[in-house]
Amino acid sequence: MPKISVEVPEELLADLDDHVGEDGKFVNRSEAIRASIRKTLDILDEIDQRQGRFDDEH
Numbered sequence: 001m002p003k004i005s006v007e008v009p010e011e012l013l014a015d016l017d018d019h020v021g022e023d024g025k026f027v028n029r030s031e032a033i034r035a036s037i038r039k040t041l042d043i044l045d046e047i048d049q050r051q052g053r054f055d056d057e058h
Helices: 010-017 029-050
Strands: none
């Protein structure tokens, strides 16, 4: 799996960390970020489809 590096504001990282770990929804930061990316892409696909911009070859 490719690795990427991103800069994240401290307050956003702190909010993310609230959802990671034994008491959180995600095992680690990477899993939380992947889930967020998937959800965002799904939302963007829905918007594109509603606007008639959805590419069937996507």
